[in-house]
Amino acid sequence: MDDLERRDEVRNICRGDVRQLARTLTEVENSPTESTRNLLKALYRKTGGSWVMGITGSPGAGKSTLVEALARHYRKAGEKVGIVAVDPTSPFSGGALLGDRVRMQNLFTDPGVFIRSMATRGRLGGLSSAVDDALLVLAAGGFKRLMVETVGVGQDEVDVVRTADVVLVLLVPGMGDDIQSIKAGIMEIGDIFVINKADRPDAMKTEREIRAVLSLAARDDGWDPPIVQTVATRGQGIDEVAEAVEAYRRFTDQEGAASRRRAFLCxxxxxxxxxxxxxxxxxxxxxxxxxxxxxxxxxxxxxxxxxxxxxxxxxxxxxx
Ligand SMILES: Nc1nc2c(ncn2[C@@H]2O[C@H](COP(=O)(O)OP(=O)(O)O)[C@@H](O)[C@H]2O)c(=O)[nH]1
Ligand SMILES: [Mg+2]
Known part of the structure; x- marks a missing residue:
């Protein structure tokens, strides 16, 4: 099959047609064939300019809540937001409390936001290529602000966020020893640290603990990961997170690090x-x-x- 046969689909995707996007994402997730690859080839030429934020942290840390708050933030700025949630407990995948879904409803009905949940099972080659392809499809659909949510456990999940342009690691106060134990896994991939649920006691103590872990190893690129406190449920600290994200984006663009990193990831x-x-x-x-x-x-x-x-x-x- 050649590109011609899927030309209508390419056009629909690029128009941001929601039903088409959903169909194509299902194809990409479950059973990519040679024909799927041809479609992705055609879409690849239509992308560029998209930027991926990886958000990771323990289950229940508030990743989905933060992603939702950030989505609102970027929508206010007129950006189209694409979200891929790789999290079995995510409200996006329907495993949530009713309250979460009701809260999410106006995001779901906004055509400027596309939310897709992905299971951790799936195709040969694993999760990260499935997520990459899903992000490609969303980028072609004009969703330039992309976010990927994964739980920060398991190599697959870590691999997924590792390829993001910026990685946000979400922690909650009172983790103490947890910070020590997870540091091997995700502490070193964090470009920005978010202490969510800062309405709970000990947020400052957690910040000091993170600082201590980070100080053990300076980064090669000279970036000093900022730590931002948030109360995602109330939208507190969201502007600060977005500012930290833009600061990191400017930093990597300036250093030429972004394009070197992209080449490495490619x-x-x-x-x-x-x-x-x-x-x-x-x-x-x-x-x-x-x-x-x-x-x-x-x-x-x-x-x-x-x-x-x-x-x-x-x-x-x-x-x-
Ligand atoms: N107290 C408090 N609760 C929060 C905050 N952010 C999220 N939550 C709650 O924590 C629970 C888990 O949030 P969720 O976003 O689903 O976590 P995820 O598993 O990391 O995606 C939900 O009941 C949220 O309402 C916060 O900043 N403060
Ligand atoms: Mg979630």
Whole structure:
């Protein structure tokens, strides 16, 4: 199939047609085919100028609430906002209290906001390529201010936000030891730290703890991650978060760091796509049952993984 056959879809997406966007996002999430790739190729040429904010933190930290408040902030400035929530507990995915949904309703009916939730299951190649493609579709739809919400646990989720243009790590007061234990995972990917639920006691203490952890390792790029306190439910501190985000954007643009970082991420992405596509090709070639049989033999220690991969490569014609 070539681009021509999907020309109407491309046009609809670029017009920001909500139903078309929803359909295409489902296709991208579940079963991207060669035809999907052709569509994405056509869309890629229509994108650019979009900017991705990754928001991560523990379940219940207030990520969705913050994302919602930020969405309102950017809407006031006339920006179109695209949101991808990778969070099983997200109100966006319908797992929320009724109150949350009622609160969200005017965002849902605003055509300038597109919210999509994504499950952590999914296609071969994993979550981050599914999210990347979803963001591409939204960008083509004119949603230039993009936000991705993920829980800050699990490598998949961390990988997803890692590729964002700016990473916001959300913490709540009174985490204490938690900050120590999560620091290995997400502390070093945070460009901005948000202490949400600052209406609770000990927000200042938490800020000092974060400061202490951050001071252990200076960043290569010289950026000193700001810490902002918010009460997302009341919209407090949201302007400050947005200001910190713009400051970081200016910083990375100025240093040329943004384009270096993009080039680095593009390299990662290409390698990842090669891996995915080769893996898919191999699975298609030898068949999933055969793969299962080999895996069982390996589990029985009848074959070592090196020999196994050699054989599979031979079988699928990948060895030169
Ligand atoms: N007290 C207080 N509660 C908040 C604040 N922000 C969010 N919440 C509540 O915390 C709960 C979890 O919020 P949610 O945004 O769903 O968290 P997520 O799991 O990180 O997306 C909800 O009941 C929110 O209303 C805040 O700043 N202060
Ligand atoms: Mg959430």
């Amino acid at each position: 390299r990662q992405k290409v390698l990842e796509m090669i891996r995915d596509r080769m893996a898919q090709q191999v699975v298609d070639e030898i068949g999933p049952e055969e793969l299962d049989r080999w895996a069982q033999r390996m589990a029985n220690r009848e074959v070592d993984p090196y020999t196994l991969v050699d054989r599979i490569f031979e079988r699928s014609g990948l060895t030169k």
